[in-house]
Amino acid sequence: MDGLIAALGLGPTLDLLALEPPGWGGxxxxxxxxxxxxxxxxxxxxLLIGLFGAYGKLYGGPVLRDLLAVYTTVxxxxxxxxxxxxxxxxxxxxxxxxxxxxxxxxIQISGVAAGIAVLGVVQGAYATEVLRGAIMAVPxxxxxxxxxxxxxxxxxxxxxxxxxxxxxxxxxxxxxWLIATxxxxxxxxxxxxxxxxxxxxxxxxxxxxxxxxLAAGALYLAVTLVSGWLFGRAERWARRGEATASGSGR
Amino acid sequence: MLAPHRxxxxxxxxxxxxxxxxxxxxxxxxxxxxxxxxxLWRTIWILVVTVVLGxxxxxxxxxxxxxxxxxxxxxxxxxxxxxRGTPLLLQLWLLYYGLGSLFPQFPWIRQSExxxxxxxxxxxxxLALTLSFAGYExxxxxxxxxxxxxGQLEAAKAMGxxxxxxxxxxxxxxxxxxxxxxLGGETVLQLKxxxxxxxxxxxxIYAVSxxxxxxxxxxxxxxxxxxxxxxxxxGLIVLAFRWLERRVPQRVA
Amino acid sequence: MKTTLLxxxxxxxxxxxxxxxxxxxxxxxxxxxxxxxxxxxxxxTGWEIDMINAVCAAAEMECAITPVxxxxxxxxxxxGQIDVIMAxxxxxxxxxxxxxxxxxxxxxxxxxxxxxxxxITPDAAGLDGKIIGVQTATTHAxxxxxxxxxxxxxxxxxxxxxxxFQDLAAGRIDATQADSIAVDAFLASxxxxxxxxxxxxxxxxxxxxxxGVGAGVRKGETELLEKINAxxxxxxxxxxxxxISAPYFASSIYGG
Numbered sequence: 107m108d109g110l111i112a113a114l115g116l117g118p119t120l121d122l123l124a125l126e127p128p129g130w131g132g133x134x135x136x137x138x139x140x141x142x143x144x145x146x147x148x149x150x151x152x153l154l155i156g157l158f159g160a161y162g163k164l165y166g167g168p169v170l171r172d173l174l175a176v177y178t179t180v181x182x183x184x185x186x187x188x189x190x191x192x193x194x195x196x197x198x199x200x201x202x203x204x205x206x207x208x209x210x211x212x213i214q215i216s217g218v219a220a221g222i223a224v225l226g227v228v229q230g231a232y233a234t235e236v237l238r239g240a241i242m243a244v245p246x247x248x249x250x251x252x253x254x255x256x257x258x259x260x261x262x263x264x265x266x267x268x269x270x271x272x273x274x275x276x277x278x279x280x281x282x283w284l285i286a287t288x289x290x291x292x293x294x295x296x297x298x299x300x301x302x303x304x305x306x307x308x309x310x311x312x313x314x315x316x317x318x319x320l321a322a323g324a325l326y327l328a329v330t331l332v333s334g335w336l337f338g339r340a341e342r343w344a345r346r347g348e349a350t351a352s353g354s355g356r
Numbered sequence: 357m358l359a360p361h362r363x364x365x366x367x368x369x370x371x372x373x374x375x376x377x378x379x380x381x382x383x384x385x386x387x388x389x390x391x392x393x394x395x396l397w398r399t400i401w402i403l404v405v406t407v408v409l410g411x412x413x414x415x416x417x418x419x420x421x422x423x424x425x426x427x428x429x430x431x432x433x434x435x436x437x438x439x440r441g442t443p444l445l446l447q448l449w450l451l452y453y454g455l456g457s458l459f460p461q462f463p464w465i466r467q468s469e470x471x472x473x474x475x476x477x478x479x480x481x482x483l484a485l486t487l488s489f490a491g492y493e494x495x496x497x498x499x500x501x502x503x504x505x506x507g508q509l510e511a512a513k514a515m516g517x518x519x520x521x522x523x524x525x526x527x528x529x530x531x532x533x534x535x536x537x538x539l540g541g542e543t544v545l546q547l548k549x550x551x552x553x554x555x556x557x558x559x560x561i562y563a564v565s566x567x568x569x570x571x572x573x574x575x576x577x578x579x580x581x582x583x584x585x586x587x588x589x590x591g592l593i594v595l596a597f598r599w600l601e602r603r604v605p606q607r608v609a
Numbered sequence: 610m611k612t613t614l615l616x617x618x619x620x621x622x623x624x625x626x627x628x629x630x631x632x633x634x635x636x637x638x639x640x641x642x643x644x645x646x647x648x649x650x651x652x653x654t655g656w657e658i659d660m661i662n663a664v665c666a667a668a669e670m671e672c673a674i675t676p677v678x679x680x681x682x683x684x685x686x687x688x689g690q691i692d693v694i695m696a697x698x699x700x701x702x703x704x705x706x707x708x709x710x711x712x713x714x715x716x717x718x719x720x721x722x723x724x725x726x727x728x729i730t731p732d733a734a735g736l737d738g739k740i741i742g743v744q745t746a747t748t749h750a751x752x753x754x755x756x757x758x759x760x761x762x763x764x765x766x767x768x769x770x771x772x773x774f775q776d777l778a779a780g781r782i783d784a785t786q787a788d789s790i791a792v793d794a795f796l797a798s799x800x801x802x803x804x805x806x807x808x809x810x811x812x813x814x815x816x817x818x819x820x821g822v823g824a825g826v827r828k829g830e831t832e833l834l835e836k837i838n839a840x841x842x843x844x845x846x847x848x849x850x851x852x853i854s855a856p857y858f859a860s861s862i863y864g865g
Contacts, residue, residue, distance in 0.1 A: 199688035
């Protein structure tokens with residue numbers, strides 16, 4: 107193994123990537139942990155916003171539906187980078203100005219919280235559409251039957267709509283998760299210490315740009331492949347017992 | 357006539373726009389207007405060029421995965437997976453700074469004909485965005501190619517139509533027809549990816565707003581204007597694709 | 610029993626006063642040797658980091674070093690994400706309109722670096738038709754825009770200075786203007802030694818290049834500013850400044 111590495115000339119490269127200092131591998135993994143932390147938080151927040159948004163769009167009044175339409179349209183039309191910058195500075199600025207004007211002290215909003223809030227708002231718009239489509243795919247007869255039996259709306263959602271729509275939502279949600287993990291890279295532009303920024307700093311300090319960017323790419327790819335496999339299993343479990351779809355095109 | 361609640365919301369929106377126009381700081385606009393136009397032009401031509409080139413690359417990628425032999429399908433699959441599995445920002449920096457770090461090791465590059473192009477930043481931006489678009493569209497075209505009814509292709513083959521003609525007359529048009537609704541959304545996504553090129557010194561409209569922020573310390577107004585411009589461009593793209601879809605018959609036999 | 614409870618309560622009240630939030634000192638989240646650069650274990654090291662720690666110790670403040678992106682560092686300060694900027698930011702009249710500055714803690718000239726043997730001189734005539742790269746939102750970017758934009762072929766704006774140095778080594782730009790210490794550090798590195806040289810300082814322009822480097826605080830934070838100024842004065846007076854500078858620089862960078 108060592109001989110093979112030496113023969114391929116990879117010795118210095120692997121030294122740079124080593125987990126212990128002076129190798130930068132530990133830094134990269136710390137950045138990856140940060141990225142995943144934010145992605146999970148943003149995905150969860152997005153799901154929550156999406157749930158309320160989907161119900162609002164389906165069952166809400168006309169004003170609520172229009173407001174949600176404006177929200178989803180704006181988020182889907184404006185680049186994430188712009189939204190991240192606006193929200194990152196505007197949210198902390200607005201909160202602090204409010205507190206100061208009310209006579210309280212400024213609070214410190216941690217970078218993680220700001221990142222999760224920003225990406226969560228962006229994810230929420232897409233999640234609204236995904237969950238709305240999934241809820242609409244639940245056979246209407248089931249919902250009507252439950253209503254006819256006098257089931258209260260929250261129990262209806264909890265027992266029938268959400269479990270049934272889960273299978274339909276999964277492909278869209280898998281996509282959203284991958285978008286969340288890749289969007290964390292944009293936080294590098296505001297200086298948050300996630301994987302892409304750690305990579306650029308490591309590359310800038312050691313001048314080994316190719317090595318570190320390829321290593322970061324491999325890490326992101328690993329996350330994507332593992333996530334894809336996990337979501338595939340979740341989808342198979344959610345669709346257990348369903349009749350298999352006939353082959354396309356015949 | 358619009359419903360009353362829509363009228364009220366429209367009034368609120370116009371009021372908000374009027375308040376923005378009057379009370380926020382816009383004195384930087386006249387000075388930076390030419391730069392804004394230049395940035396807007398660059399954003400638009402980068403978008404158009406990368407979408408066209410990306411589609412041109414995506415069609416063979418999709419075809420290779422749908423119908424090609426394993427030695428063409430596997431690399432295409434790997435390419436699409438890698439592109440879709442890594443952030444665009446990383447791909448952009450890898451191409452620009454990664455390749456740039458190799459230049460000092462090969463001094464003969466500076467003497468070659470390509471050097472004036474390799475020196476500048478926009479070729480790397482176009483390359484990265486094209487490869488990114490091709491990766492995502494390759495996956496979509498794969499599904500589109502597979503979705504065309506096999507019966508049509510078999511009938512054409514039975515009639516003795518050469519393979520290239522089948523592709524040109526039957527398979528490709530129908531695949532594009534299937535993919536068209538998604539392509540509009542994907543083009544908007546590509547528009548949203550263009551601001552990233554500002555990180556490799558390409559002056560697009562986002563870079564201009566950053567420049568305004570550095571020179572004047574005004575943070576929100578340039579970003580708000582930018583958001584408005586992107587929304588307008590996205591709206592135009594959606595309208596253009598809707599017009600295109602109306603021109604193309606939707607019902608497939 | 611009663612006195613014990615009273616004592617415990619008093620400890621909590623007095624203790625909570627000591628549990629104040631640390632002051633967030635913002636630095637640029639990029640390698641900027643020898644002032645501040647990340648090392649492989651995730652810590653930041655450099656002259657400026659040592660200076661920050663010394664000033665905080667002298668001012669008896671608890672500080673937390675917070676890296677933020679350079680081109681968003683002033684909005685980060687004004688929106689409250691950080692409390693102080695100590696990121697080699699020059700004191701200029703233009704910046705003073707938005708934030709307040711402490712006394713300076715170093716002052717060094719601006720140098721232009723080019724490829725070895727390029728024959729470029731650090732003025733408008735020497736950069737005629739050349740491409741110069743600078744870091745965005747710096748006094749060097751303003752200087753290049755004012756003095757070189759007329760003759761230079763292009764003024765490229767980079768997010769970080771080390772990217773500008775990298776492109777200089779790659780040959781994408783013909784020259785870059787930066788702080789003399791940063792240029793010296795680059796030219797002492799392997800990449801810098803192999804490719805490039807310094808062609809001297811740019812002509813003075815105090816209005817643009819500023820009056821030295823100081824710490825930035827939000828407007829109106831007079832108490833914090835006084836603490837920092839006291840800390841800087843103490844660090845210089847009791848010799849800590851020279852002790853910190855000795856491993857990095859041959860002579861003092863406090864400047865005139």
